[in-house]
Amino acid sequence: MYQYPLHFLFKITTITNDFTTTDATGKTIFFVREKFFKLRDHIKVFRDESREEVVYDMVSNKIIDFQQTFTIANTQQHAIGKVRKKTLRSFFKATYHLQDNNGNLLYTVKERNAMVRFMDAVLGEIPLIGMMSGYVFNPKYVVTDLQGKELMELIKKPSFWGRKFEVQKLSNTSFNEEQVVLSLMLMVIQQRDRG
Numbered sequence: 001m002y003q004y005p006l007h008f009l010f011k012i013t014t015i016t017n018d019f020t021t022t023d024a025t026g027k028t029i030f031f032v033r034e035k036f037f038k039l040r041d042h043i044k045v046f047r048d049e050s051r052e053e054v055v056y057d058m059v060s061n062k063i064i065d066f067q068q069t070f071t072i073a074n075t076q077q078h079a080i081g082k083v084r085k086k087t088l089r090s091f092f093k094a095t096y097h098l099q100d101n102n103g104n105l106l107y108t109v110k111e112r113n114a115m116v117r118f119m120d121a122v123l124g125e126i127p128l129i130g131m132m133s134g135y136v137f138n139p140k141y142v143v144t145d146l147q148g149k150e151l152m153e154l155i156k157k158p159s160f161w162g163r164k165f166e167v168q169k170l171s172n173t174s175f176n177e178e179q180v181v182l183s184l185m186l187m188v189i190q191q192r193d194r195g
Helices: 114-123 129-136 177-191
Strands: 006-010 018-022 028-034 042-046 054-060 069-074 079-085 095-099 105-111 140-145 150-156 164-169
Touching: 006 177, 018 177, 028 177, 042 177, 054 177, 069 177, 079 177, 095 177, 105 177, 140 177, 150 177, 164 177
Parallel strands: none
Antiparallel strands: 006 018, 006 164, 018 028, 028 042, 042 054, 054 069, 069 079, 079 095, 095 105, 105 140, 140 150, 150 164
C-alpha cells in the first residue's frame, strides 16, 4: 500500500504539533496536525501540507488522558479502527492496542527498550546535556499481531529537536497497513517528547 520506509518529519517553526509524512521516494503522502484548544484530543490527517483535503480524523473518547481510546475514521465517517493507550503500562514502556470497530484486539505497539526511555527522561532534565539526549537515546516501537509476529517498526532518528521518525515494514504477510500506519502517526504525536 505504501512505499517503505515512511518518514515523519515534525515542523519546528510552528506552535502546533504537526508533521509531514513522506514515502521512500520523497513524495508527501500525508500532513498530520493535532488540533489545539479542543476538550478531547483530535488529530486531523490531510492529503498534503496545503491542508485543503482532510482524509482521516482521529478523535479521543475521553477528555482526560487516561485509558484513552481514539477512533480513526475516513472522510465518509467510516471507522477504520480504534487505538487504545494502555496508560499504566506506558509508565515503563509505551503500549498501545490497535482494535477493530468492536474493540477486539488486532495488533499491539510496544516500546522495545524501557531503559532508553528511562535514560532519556533522566538526562533530558539536565541543562545542556539534556539538549543532546535526542542524539543518543532513540526509542524504537514494534507492531506485533496476536501471534507475536513483528509487522512494523517505528524508529526515532537522531535529531536535535526529536523531530525525525522512520517506519519500516518488517513482514510481507497481509495485515491492515492503513490502520497500523495511522495508529503510528497518532502514537508518535503522543510519544514525541517522551524519549
